[in-house]
Amino acid sequence: MTLEILTADSLSPLRHGFFSRKGGASSGIFSGLNCGTGSSDQSEIVAINRTRVADAMEVAHDHLVGVHQIHSAHVVTAAGPLDPKPKADAVVTATSGLALSVLTADCMPVLFAAPDAGVIGAAHAGWKGAQAGVLEATVDAMVALGAPRDGIHAVIGPSISQRAYEVGPEFFESFLDEDPETARFFAGGDGDRMHFDLPGYGLSRLRAAGVGHAEWTRHCTYYDPQRFYSYRRSVHDRDPDYGRLIAAITL
Template sequence: MSGVEVIRAAALYGVPHGFLGRRGGVSTGVHAGLNVGVGSSDDADAVAENRRRATDAVLPGAALATCYQIHSSDVVTVTEPLAERPRGDALVTDRPGLALGILTADCAPVLLADAQAAVIGAAHAGWKGALGGVTDATIAAMEALGADRGRIAAAIGPCIARASYEVGDGFRQRFGADDPDNDRFFADACAGHARFDLEAYVAHRLAAAGIARIEMLGLDTYADRDRFFSYRRATHRGEPDYGRQISIIALA
């Protein structure tokens, strides 16, 4: 509908969900497309229309719940439509008619579902949240609603890929201090720099938490300007602002 592109994961088959990019929205300029970022400098009416289109593309009529994201491991359990955005970086629910949305512009969106228990979750995993355990906290919050991590399936949506994600040695050392084995998620670049595989690291954290079915979509937000928003790309291009895309999961 309205040209909105919805990317779905086989791992979440049967559960309404979608990873959306920038196609099909009404925003213009540097935000051109389906920008859903309330915190961006985009026109508020355009953002509201984009959020409506995004939600309807996944589950028409659902009430969209999103967070005021702070790169934390904080999880919000949603039991009714939200009047305001709570601070946190993940949402879980067992209530039908609620759509959980995570905004990204290079960070990794993670959608999770225990279809048998009818419990879903959505997590915003930037490097800081991923290292801090946002996916672990989301799984625990889903279990509190009756999910079983042995049944939970997870999908990691469009995010910045290793080829596009150059970091300094200090960044690499921070991950190494947490676990020396984390060095496998880095590839040497120029002197004092490396390239980090965020998607692979998030998948590792999910697997270490006992999630058996994990799907990595392998889509690079930085490299595909026509399809996705990217904070790092906008910064490198000297653009004054950037759009945010949304990933949504819901219970019908």
């Protein structure tokens, strides 16, 4: 099966993609293109999957660059392969030949491009990282490399949608304590439960950061099991583990 690569016109002409789970070598609960080295999938199979992604991105296999994701606002600037992977949740570069990548399974994979300036970025943003400011930090790191803020295009890839993201009152209150305006990203659920709009929250922060363009591809990871991995779905299905999707961009 061939790889399925979702793209966005606003990131063109740069080579990029939000890869679905289709076209991979993994089997069982990981069936498909599991690129998560931190999963319990066979490491040699994950390596095969990552090689397929590097080939699709037309970079050397060791130039598929990623970080050890920790739900932080830390950003790394890469000038070459990162080995060992630093603990961070975003990476930026002005160096050609590198494919910046992030792994997700409900969190937001965000690809950034300032093609005229020759600067790109990739960020992993769950609610913790987004609330901590990883998206703004990525934009700032790109500006430091010479990208004009209003020349940056940012695209959020497949993420958990609001109707699938049920949260409790403590979660809701933690956002209101930080900024009462965030109430607009919550909708009522059963009892004291709420539904959180993670992509909407991400878009709001990106636009407030002054990027020239921000969009979400509108793919929900939870409700499309044939195409996407989902941590929350794996919990509901009582699976022992889950696969990780990869998103990548290169100059």
